[in-house]
Every structure is written in C-alpha cells, then in structure tokens.
Amino acid sequence: MGEILPCDHTFSLDYYHTKKLITELGLSVVKIDACKNDCMLYWKDDIKFESCKFCGDPRYKLQKAQNYQVTKSAYTVLRLDDHPSDAEAWRHFDCTYPYFTMEPQNVRLGLCVDEFVPHRQYGKMNSCWPMILTLYNLPQKMFMKSEFIFLTLVIPGLSNPKHFIDVYMQSLIEELLQLWHMGVRTYDRSANEFFIMRAALM
Numbered sequence: 001m002g003e004i005l006p007c008d009h010t011f012s013l014d015y016y017h018t019k020k021l022i023t024e025l026g027l028s029v030v031k032i033d034a035c036k037n038d039c040m041l042y043w044k045d046d047i048k049f050e051s052c053k054f055c056g057d058p059r060y061k062l063q064k065a066q067n068y069q070v071t072k073s074a075y076t077v078l079r080l081d082d083h084p085s086d087a088e089a090w091r092h093f094d095c096t097y098p099y100f101t102m103e104p105q106n107v108r109l110g111l112c113v114d115e116f117v118p119h120r121q122y123g124k125m126n127s128c129w130p131m132i133l134t135l136y137n138l139p140q141k142m143f144m145k146s147e148f149i150f151l152t153l154v155i156p157g158l159s160n161p162k163h164f165i166d167v168y169m170q171s172l173i174e175e176l177l178q179l180w181h182m183g184v185r186t187y188d189r190s191a192n193e194f195f196i197m198r199a200a201l202m
C-alpha cells in the first residue's frame with residue numbers, strides 16, 4: 001500500500017497501528033450478552049452459559065432466517081460504546097437547533113461535578129468539588145481523557161454544594177450563555193482562518 005501512496009502519506013501500514021487508531025476513534029464496539037431479567041452478564045467465567053444461572057431463563061432466542069436456517073441471538077446485549085450522541089435527547093437537540101448542528105465546528109459540552117478529597121488534616125477531611133467540562137464532539141474513548149477535559153471551577157467545602165451550586169456557577173453560566181448566543185472568534189489551525197465557534201451544554 002505504501003508504494004502507491006505519496007511519500008508524505010500518513011496512512012497506517014500495519015494491522016497493529018490501524019487497530020489502535022480505530023480504537024482511539026471509539027469505533028470499536030464491545031458487546032456483552034445479559035440476562036433479559038438483568039440478573040447477570042454472560043461475561044468472564046460465565047461467558048459460555050446458555051441460560052441464566054439465577055432465574056434459568058434462556059440466553060438466546062431462536063429465529064428462522066429466510067433460508068429456513070435457525071439463527072440464535074441474545075435477548076439482551078450490553079453495548080460498551082454508548083456515546084451521548086446515541087441518546088434520544090441528542091437527536092431531539094439536533095431537530096430543535098438545526099443551525100447549530102449544521103456547523104461541525106460547534107462544540108457540545110458535558111458538565112460533571114464530584115467530590116474530591118485532596119488530603120486529610122488532623123482527622124478532618126478537606127474536600128472540594130471540582131466542576132469539569134467534557135467535549136462530546138470527541139469519541140467516547142477520548143472525551144474522558146485528562147488532556148481533553150477542562151477544569152472550570154473548584155467549589156470549596158465539606159458538604160455537597162447542590163443547594164447553592166448556582167451561586168458558584170454564575171461566572172460559568174455567563175460564559176456558556178455567551179458561547180451559545182454569540183459564540184467566540186476562534187482560530188482554526190488546519191484551515192488557517194478564524195471562525196465563530198458556538199457551544200451548547202448538553
């Protein structure tokens with residue numbers, strides 16, 4: 001393949017690098033069969049079971065194909081590649097805001113907050129609540145990687161800030177509203193030009 005491509009090509013030439021690239025792009029799908037009553041996964045030591053070890057229900061349903069051959073498929077399959085873009089809410093957003101969706105350089109953000117305990121002092125816990133923005137434009141395997149997440153706020157305090165979280169979020173909300181309504185002038189390095197980038201919090 002390398003012989004017929006230009007000398008500065010970036011095409012992956014071996015199986016290992018191609019597979020690694022596809023995995024990084026989030027294109028690989030891991031499927032695990034599950035009991036239809038949610039009792040167990042057919043996974044690891046239980047991968048060969050034909051029926052649920054708890055409720056006894058069968059793993060597969062049998063279907064007749066057009067050529068009269070009988071095929072079997074699992075009642076319930078867990079997919080480990082679910083990206084927020086698979087969700088109904090994402091499709092609803094696309095229908096409601098087509099002008100936002102038409103521009104692929106617009107970004108979709110996720111917001112999460114969780115408690116973080118950096119160290120303990122004299123038996124007291126010192127905790128804080130980092131608020132993190134994730135970039136849903138990226139495949140699932142990338143958007144939770146540290147290089148692609150943005151620490152936007154650190155709320156101090158021991159208790160869960162849910163009752164006063166909006167107080168701390170005011171500056172972030174203002175920026176998000178600006179990104180949604182007006183966008184910001186952003187430099188596109190690949191095209192060597194500026195564009196207006198808008199953002200939506202999903």
Ligand SMILES: [Zn+2]
Pocket residue numbers: 035036037038039040052053054055056057
């Ligand atoms: Zn079961």
